[in-house]
Amino acid sequence: MQTVLQSPGESRSTINDHLTKADKIRLLRDMYRIRRFEQTSLKYYNLGRMGGFLHLYSGQEAVAVGTISLLNENDHVITAYRDHGHALAAGMSMNECMAELFGKATGCSKGKGGSMHFFAPDKRYWGGHGIVGGQTPLGAGIAYALKYKRIPGCCLCYLGDGAINQGAFHEALNLAALFQLPVIYIIENNGYSMGTSQKRSSAYKGSLAERAEAYNMAWDVFLGEDLYEVRNRTNIAIERARKTQQPTLLEIQTYRYYGHSVADANAKKYRTSEEIEDYKSNHDPLQIFAKALLDEEVLTDADIQEIDKAAKEEANAAVAFAEESPLPQESDILADVYWEVDNQTDAAKNGSYFFNT
Amino acid sequence: MALITYREALRTALDEEILRDENVVVIGEEVAQYNGAYKVTEGLWAAHGDTRLVDTPISEAGFVGMGIGAAMLGLRPVIELMFWSFAYVAFDQIVNNAGCVRYMSGGLLNVPIVIRGPANGGTNVGATHSHTPENLLANMPGLKVVAPATAYDAKGLLKTSIRDNDPVMFMENTLLYGEKWDVPDTEYLIPLGQADIKRAGSDVSLIAHGRAVITCLKAAELLVAEHDIDAEVVDLRSIRPLDEETVLNSVRKTHRAVVVEEGKPFCGIGAQMASMIQEKAFDDLDAPIGRVASLDAPAIYSPPLEKRQLPDPQRVIEKVLRLS
Numbered sequence: 001m002q003t004v005l006q007s008p009g010e011s012r013s014t015i016n017d018h019l020t021k022a023d024k025i026r027l028l029r030d031m032y033r034i035r036r037f038e039q040t041s042l043k044y045y046n047l048g049r050m051g052g053f054l055h056l057y058s059g060q061e062a063v064a065v066g067t068i069s070l071l072n073e074n075d076h077v078i079t080a081y082r083d084h085g086h087a088l089a090a091g092m093s094m095n096e097c098m099a100e101l102f103g104k105a106t107g108c109s110k111g112k113g114g115s116m117h118f119f120a121p122d123k124r125y126w127g128g129h130g131i132v133g134g135q136t137p138l139g140a141g142i143a144y145a146l147k148y149k150r151i152p153g154c155c156l157c158y159l160g161d162g163a164i165n166q167g168a169f170h171e172a173l174n175l176a177a178l179f180q181l182p183v184i185y186i187i188e189n190n191g192y193s194m195g196t197s198q199k200r201s202s203a204y205k206g207s208l209a210e211r212a213e214a215y216n217m218a219w220d221v222f223l224g225e226d227l228y229e230v231r232n233r234t235n236i237a238i239e240r241a242r243k244t245q246q247p248t249l250l251e252i253q254t255y256r257y258y259g260h261s262v263a264d265a266n267a268k269k270y271r272t273s274e275e276i277e278d279y280k281s282n283h284d285p286l287q288i289f290a291k292a293l294l295d296e297e298v299l300t301d302a303d304i305q306e307i308d309k310a311a312k313e314e315a316n317a318a319v320a321f322a323e324e325s326p327l328p329q330e331s332d333i334l335a336d337v338y339w340e341v342d343n344q345t346d347a348a349k350n351g352s353y354f355f356n357t
Numbered sequence: 358m359a360l361i362t363y364r365e366a367l368r369t370a371l372d373e374e375i376l377r378d379e380n381v382v383v384i385g386e387e388v389a390q391y392n393g394a395y396k397v398t399e400g401l402w403a404a405h406g407d408t409r410l411v412d413t414p415i416s417e418a419g420f421v422g423m424g425i426g427a428a429m430l431g432l433r434p435v436i437e438l439m440f441w442s443f444a445y446v447a448f449d450q451i452v453n454n455a456g457c458v459r460y461m462s463g464g465l466l467n468v469p470i471v472i473r474g475p476a477n478g479g480t481n482v483g484a485t486h487s488h489t490p491e492n493l494l495a496n497m498p499g500l501k502v503v504a505p506a507t508a509y510d511a512k513g514l515l516k517t518s519i520r521d522n523d524p525v526m527f528m529e530n531t532l533l534y535g536e537k538w539d540v541p542d543t544e545y546l547i548p549l550g551q552a553d554i555k556r557a558g559s560d561v562s563l564i565a566h567g568r569a570v571i572t573c574l575k576a577a578e579l580l581v582a583e584h585d586i587d588a589e590v591v592d593l594r595s596i597r598p599l600d601e602e603t604v605l606n607s608v609r610k611t612h613r614a615v616v617v618e619e620g621k622p623f624c625g626i627g628a629q630m631a632s633m634i635q636e637k638a639f640d641d642l643d644a645p646i647g648r649v650a651s652l653d654a655p656a657i658y659s660p661p662l663e664k665r666q667l668p669d670p671q672r673v674i675e676k677v678l679r680l681s
């Protein structure tokens with residue numbers, strides 16, 4: 001079996017050829033929306049309006065937007081805790097996401113999950129998972145259900161370069177290959193897991209994705225800064241999954257601009273300012289795609305500024321929405337624990353469910 | 358005496374034990390070069406180098422199990438979990454291997470390992486990161502469970518745990534890391550299985566461990582100031598082994614008991630205490646035993662709500678006032 005996806009002569013899918021001008025503008029807008037949403041959330045995090053962790057996705061936008069833009073109504077998404085980008089790309093609103101960060105009842109998870117635990121099953125977006133690698137068997141499970149129900153869809157399951165060293169991920173890879181499940185694991189390789197570089201955390205030969213060889217699974221490695229390229233290469237895996245239910249392991253090389261989370265006290269110690277600046281100046285996915293669209297004369301500089309301004313305004317409006325929204329009630333703490341209890345079914349009438357003192 | 362943080366107390370315990378015993382090795386995510394996610398190990402890598410401070414990949418089942426295996430061969434690994442919540446991916450290693458190999462080998466093996474890290478809610482990190490597994494782990498014969506509430510206890514108990522020949526599950530609290538207490542400059546050890554009366558009183562025994570002890574001390578101040586009730590605060594410090602005598606003696610003196618914990622109520626530490634007290638000191642009780650625990654749901658994120666979910670002094674006071 002030829003496991004490397006990127007075989008000669010197959011290096012381009014035609015997926016980008018079908019994009020209309022409006023599609024392209026929407027893709028750029030979606031990246032700007034993620035960038036501005038997060039910068040705005042950072043401002044309010046620093047003002048103390050939210051708690052817990054805030055893991056920012058800035059620098060990686062072309063991965064979420066590029067890959068998720070390829071999905072249709074049969075396809076699904078699941079990711080880790082650095083989940084704001086995927087959530088917005090999957091069609092969640094800034095309002096519900098910002099309100100979640102503010103811990104409000106109008107948040108996507110009613111203020112119960114926080115930054116790491118966004119959910120929107122109606123958008124086929126299955127979270128937001130805080131335990132490193134914990135989502136990876138779930139991705140296989142979603143693919144399992146798709147195949148079982150004979151739905152010609154796939155599941156994109158994202159994880160970090162550090163997460164690949166969780167045992168659960170290896171078990172999931174084997175299951176996906178053994179049962180031929182339409183799941184595409186996407187390693188967003190930003191070079192670091194917290195303060196640990198790829199070299200200090202993983203044993204590997206040429207690439208991380210190459211581990212798929214051991215499971216006789218298709219794999220590919222490519223740069224994530226160019227949205228066209230991300231779509232191009234990911235689409236090959238998606239088509240495969242939809243048509244032949246085969247899994248793929250993709251490694252997309254990218255970079256995060258901020259620290260691991262806003263609380264990362266060492267954000268500038270384990271990597272140099274030059275490295276960070278180089279990515280921001282020369283590899284920024286927003287700038288690269290904006291330039292491509294300028295070159296194609298899809299839009300003008302003024303249009304880009306307009307897109308950026310609209311994204312900022314949308315983010316600020318989301319803050320206003322979040323601030324005006326009510327907190328959950330104290331009684332809400334005990335809701336959403338059991339389906340049977342929430343729905344007051346007959347099953348819920350037998351026995352005690354809660355043991356408050 | 359020096360006024361130092363809970364974090365510094367842990368660090369000096371590690372530092373002293375690394376120097377004392379060449380078999381002590383600290384293993385975990387970001388413990389070395391990053392200086393610890395919560396800075397507990399700050400400076401130790403610079404002082405002791407790569408062999409004593411080992412950064413790992415995010416492979417808890419792997420490195421916890423590796424620590425257990427190394428302990429079987431005589432090392433004394435101190436495994437840091439960035440959060441005790443992450444122990445759940447290593448549960449098999451902890452429960453079946455650390456907890457059972459001694460028994461299953463008919464006593465041929467022992468596992469002198471310490472697994473330590475924060476186990477607490479209250480920092481708005483959501484359900485996956487806010488687990489308090491002391492009751493789960495204390496339920497496993499073969500494992501020991503320790504939960505210090507102060508810097509003094511943290512240092513003395515950690516040093517003892519490292520020297521202990523059994524697996525010790527050492528539960529810290531991120532909300533205590535920055536709090537300061539007086540700690541002697543000279544070396545001291547605190548035995549496991551010795552509770553501590555943190556405040557003497559005559560009217561009611563507040564029994565707790567970890568940060569709930571601090572909550573009880575605040576409640577005790579308010580109880581005496583506002584209600585003229587003199588509460589005794591019993592800090593279990595170690596949950597298994599458990600100092601039953603100190604708890605029972607306190608109850609025999611005060612005739613009333615409220616058990617306070619930040620864990621969930623079902624099969625919690627409080628349930629064990631209540632059962633033990635009624636069995637062994639029933640005639641000394643003037644009122645049913647009260648319990649205060651976290652509200653019985655996964656940890657909510659919303660910061661103002663999570664405050665309400667965890668026990669606070671007010672809930673302790675209300676419970677005390679409701680004991681007839």
Ligand SMILES: Cc1ncc(C[n+]2csc(CCOP(=O)(O)OP(=O)(O)O)c2C)c(N)n1
Pocket residue numbers: 082130131132159160161162163164190192193194260386415417439443446
């Ligand atoms: C089981 C588990 N161990 C440790 C952590 C703490 N932690 C959260 S994210 C992270 C680094 C993950 O890095 P990577 O997979 O590369 O993803 P990135 O943060 O770069 O997106 C660590 C150690 C966790 N959440 N879960």
Ligand SMILES: [Mg+2]
Pocket residue numbers: 160161162188189190191192193194
């Ligand atoms: Mg990473």
